Amino acid sequence: MPVLSYERLPIRKFASPEVIFGSGSIELVGQHAYNLSRRQVLVVSDAGVRQAGWTEKVMGSLEQSGLRITLFDDVAANPRTDDVMRGARRYLDDDCDLIVAVGGGSPMDCAKGIGIVATGGQDIVSFEGVDKVRVPGPPLICVPTTAGSSADVSPVAIITDPERRKKMAIISRLLVPDLSLIDPTTTATMDDSLTVATGMDTLAHAFESYVSNASSPLTDLFALEAAKLVAENLPAAHRRPEDEKAREMMMLASLYAGLAFSNASLGVLHAMAHSAGGFCDSSHGETGGALLECVVEFNYPCVRDKYDMLERAMFGAAGGKGSLIGKIDGFRKELGADRGLESCGLGREDIPYVSRNAAADPCLATNPRKVTREDIEVLYERAL
Template sequence: MAMKGVDDNGSVMHGTLMTRKFLAPEIILGDDSRELIGQYALSLSGKNIFLVSDPGVVKAGWTGEVADNLASAGLDVVTYDKVTPNPRSKEVMQGADVYIDEGCDLIVAVGGGSPMDCGKAIGAVASNHCHVLELEGVDEVQFPAPPIICIPTTAGSSADVSQFAIITDEEKKRKFAIISKAMLADLALIDPVITTSMSLELIADTGMDALCHAFESYVSNASSVITDMFALEATRLVSEYLPKAYDDPDDIVVREKVMLGSMYAGLAFSNASLGLVHAMAHSLGGYLDSAHGECNAQLLEHVVAYNYPQVPDRYRDLEAAMSGNSSSTDSGPDSLVGMIRGLNEHLEIEPGLSNIGVKEEDIDFLSHNALLDPCLATNPRPATLEDIEELYHGAL
């Protein structure tokens, strides 16, 4: 007879299968799927579209193409392209003002994680008539955001399929998370063709972000059989095809595989959450305005070594997925850490947080902020302030 109880996270258990929910947007995946934007905006009853993007995506031509497609469908378009690489609360509030003043009724976000997170936060602020800082935390968005369609231009952030929006509080130099099903896009148009405009550095950084999503969701204490499936396949795809995409960025078949891995990783972490790597990376991004993917790449091996004793079987699964073998050796963390280092070397990511401007005197501030990050709650091994400080020192 199956026993029923409640685990430490409050999940109901029947036998060994814990009850978990799984949320995902409608997803259209395929080459040139971005060209469907007009018909899907109309299907969501959009009339006056608020198009969120950033200067780099505008320069690449994708923002203008999407705007033209929307206009061809008979829709009015208001473009907001003032989003910076780590979107700030001021940008969200300015965008919400424009959205309301222009009488917009649907948001389309075109870009990497920054425009998509900013667009999702703009929608939540507009519908809740509040400051974005009031939405920090889990399930703090009281009223649903307006319809939003995300078109990712990078293969890594997975903001298009996640319940997260990460925003920078520029006054306190910290990143904060809005985690809510209201942050889930109504539709993700995932088009690998768009990723062909990425620089090699962006391919590397965003790809490692996707790998970190897969790793952290798989070892998360909120993982499930559904998220595990996505996390392991994401690990396999990104590990195999990210180096190939870096070596031959014009190979669209390889780009498709990395994009698919990124999507799988996003579906995993959106529902299982993340861990210590992201808690520490968010702190770095908020304080130093550092590239999020590079921060993750620098920190992953150190956190894997820290967490490994707590969940060795899980990390052995990840090692097997990363290597393409059906099983891995019981050699402790060294083999897996070596694989991560080898991948970073292939992607020419130079090790050491000092290379992105971190100084010894920054570590106290960074550690205190990381300790407060909600991603820490689902890390498999508890971490104290001293633990985090030691990890930052080790990654310098």
């Protein structure tokens, strides 16, 4: 079976920021920011990334270009509504005109939220859902330091609302950053658990976007190649943290998977991972990884050819549902990432609540198999 079918091309769009990729490219952030800012740059980061030295590196490059900086690094591991509102106040108080986000998905998602609150003048909660953003935020440059979230290319911001113990998905093409400046050397400071969790998130993005009912030849290329790159390089990055080539290829896999899901969207795995992650305040990559096999089993009857293609891309040959699930299980064990949702903090008694939120998540719209709330409850049970 060919990778792509050109028989009847669906009508599809493909949006992407300008992308700069390569080791050492972090040094270029100042000159690109200079083209976009005449006043003051809000740098959004977090404590861990700052400790790793990447925030200071970015600020040094901005200063060299003569730009003034306001630093906002008070961002939780899962960015919260009040982080966004405080960041927007800093942006407005200091009369900023550009945002540079440096870090993983948390600071990048927070930066997206800050931008639309600052220009739209509304509470971040009012943007929850699809296409609720009317006024674009200011220019946004993203410098990712993990190989997984792909927030640097995506039209999505995930913000936790602590009052509802829920992760809100805000989806709008106006959230696609202007520039994604990707320097793979920044991933060298990730510890092993973050390397594996973000790598599993990349794999989940590749799987969900490839089988999505909004996929197309434009996105299939990126999704399939991302799955192949993860299979080839995540175990090496896990075993040998100093393996620069493996880390560079994982950053490329993250970019490819990000381009795929930004344009084909995702599915039930992410709907469930958002809901459980918002409830438990757990790592997104770990939560999604725990759901992968159950979701493949559930969707398999509707997209068996596509799962065969993913199995071939990752493992060289396809042997059907049991074979693919067995190989994913082995892959997760090899990475030490085979724990269930209970280890993320989810209890059996929590399933009705998280299932209700997952059933309302916009990612469900593109899942290849119709999903009911009862289906979601069963999937959570299996993934415990």
